[in-house]
Amino acid sequence: MGKNRQKSHVKTSGSAAQAEVIRFLESGAGFGGSTQRIDTHGAIIFLTGDRALKIKRAVKYDYMDLSTVAKRHTLLDRELELNKSTAPSIYRSVMPIVRRKDGTLALDGPGDVLEWVLVMNCFPAKAELAHIADDCGIDDALALKIGASIARYHTASPVRNLDGAALIEEIIDELERVFRSMGEAINVEASDFIARSRKVWSDLSVILHQRSRNGHIRRCHGDLHLRNIVVIGGVPTPFDALEFDERLGTCDTLYDLAFLLMDLDHRGMGHPANLVLNAYFSEACSDLTDAGLSLLPLYLSIRAAIRTMVDVQTAAVAADGIEMMGEARAYLMQAMDYLDPKPTVLLAIGGYSGTGKSTVARAIAHKIGAAPGAMHIRSDVARKTLLHHDPLTHLGAEGYTPEVTARTYDAIRHQARIVLEQGHSVILDAVHGNADARRAAEDIATDAGCDFVGIWLESKTATRLARISTRGPDASDADSTVVIRQAGADPGAMQWHRIDTDRSLEEALSAVSMTLNPHKITDKQTLGESDVG
Secondary structure, three states, X not given: OOOOOOOOOOEEOOHHHHHHHHHHHHXXXXXXXXXXXXXXXXXXXXXXXXXXXXXXXXXXXXXXEOOOHHHHHHHHHHHHXXXXXXXXXXXXXXXXXXXXXXXXXXXXXXXXXXXXXXXXXOOOHHHEHHHHHXXXXXXXXXXXXXXXXXXXXXXXXXXXXXXXXXXXXXXHHHHHHHHHHOHHHOOOHHHHHHHHHHHHHHHOHHHHHHHHHOOOEEEOOOOXXXXXXXXEOOEEEEOOOOOOOOOOOEEEHHHHHHHHHHHXXXXXXXXXXXXXXXXXHHHHOOOHHHOOHHXXXXXXXXXXXXXXXXXXXXXXXXXXXXXXXXXXXXXXXXXXXXXXXXXXXXXXXXXXXXXXXXXXXXXXXXXXXXXXXXXXXXXXXXXXXXXXXXXXXXXXHHHHOHHHHHHXXXXXXXXXXXXXXXXXXXXXXXXXXXXXXXXXXXXXXXXXXXXXXXXXXXXXXXXXXXXXXXXXXXXXXXXXXXXXXXXXOOOOOOOOEEEEOOOEHHHHHHHHHHHOOXXXXXXXXXXXXXXXX
């Protein structure tokens, strides 16, 4: 379930021999310079210059056996194998610590092998996503890069012939066993969580089996949270994949992603979490038929429950145990909230070029429906996909014929239906410049039996021209010619909510929120003020 599983029945092995190796590495002898030591429950890392040297502790847990040099060597080799291809700038090699003939220790070379060490390149701690999130937050551009990077990571991960339903059931079984052993440390909600998660698991078992048959069970990262992703050369890079248990490292790709989404949500970062989710599916599959979004609440809930378990266990031996118990209960409440059904909403946003449709959609999406918010389906992106172009490729007139436009609207409506069928909310982002287009959007919600909200954004031509002229790289091809042509267009009778976007984004979003019933949105995050783009 993660690297921080229960640490009962720990045994030490070969501690005297390893103690000598630790003294050698800590001294910096043989490779120059002083070292900084970092301890974890299963490893010790020594930072020296531009290198990090990692050894496995000579211990044995009930879930991880590091009791012999050979076993530690095997796991270091596996750690290198899992990470070197995905984070080549970090992982270098596995080398021996040897005793030379004169009795001194050395890193590599001839002699009797005492220990094995994983050699890595150092990176600044501030490059870890956890530090970035704490220090300055995760902006939109980085969130989109994270989602795309993880999608590529999963695409390259090997498929495993295992049953996803069985894997999730095993995790729920272990959570139940561990929660029972904690007694009064966890209140009655823990038992309620187990009962409810089993019910949801049972209801979704057919989909879980289908995900397995469709190749979504892969040898994933297994421990994909903010501390295990680092930004290198501007690219978010997963590292430190779970290496000690192949079954624990094998899961549904969406369950792997859910750890990161839950971590962001727990930190009150629902907006970047939503962008990560949308970017992930934009990169992983343009067709959302097999997205598995109906499984996401269960996956998020289990990830939060695992954090509850870890924090309770750690609190039992930590100096700040009382504070950690408070955090554990917060995770449990989060796990329970994910299992509460949320209303499914189709929010259709229309308006001419430069009124801020996509800006508003991105800003409000995390507040609509189940966490981490609505899927943002955008006509500008769908049009490029239909014509087999990258979203940033500029299309000429051939991309905007009536036939292509009709196909584009058919495509986004089809995608909206697919997402709604999976119990997930949708924002449909397109011009919707006539009554027929708007009526067709409403019909989707009617057919799906979900709530519908239609919003028409409008602003002055001068404002729209100014926005178009300063717009950066974007899927929209609209230019000043398009804006001027639209200035004389008539959208017809308007039944949708009209919202003026000449004002700030904060004011526009406040108006959007007022059009949605209070039970349809959450207020977990305060939106900063900026101009509508």
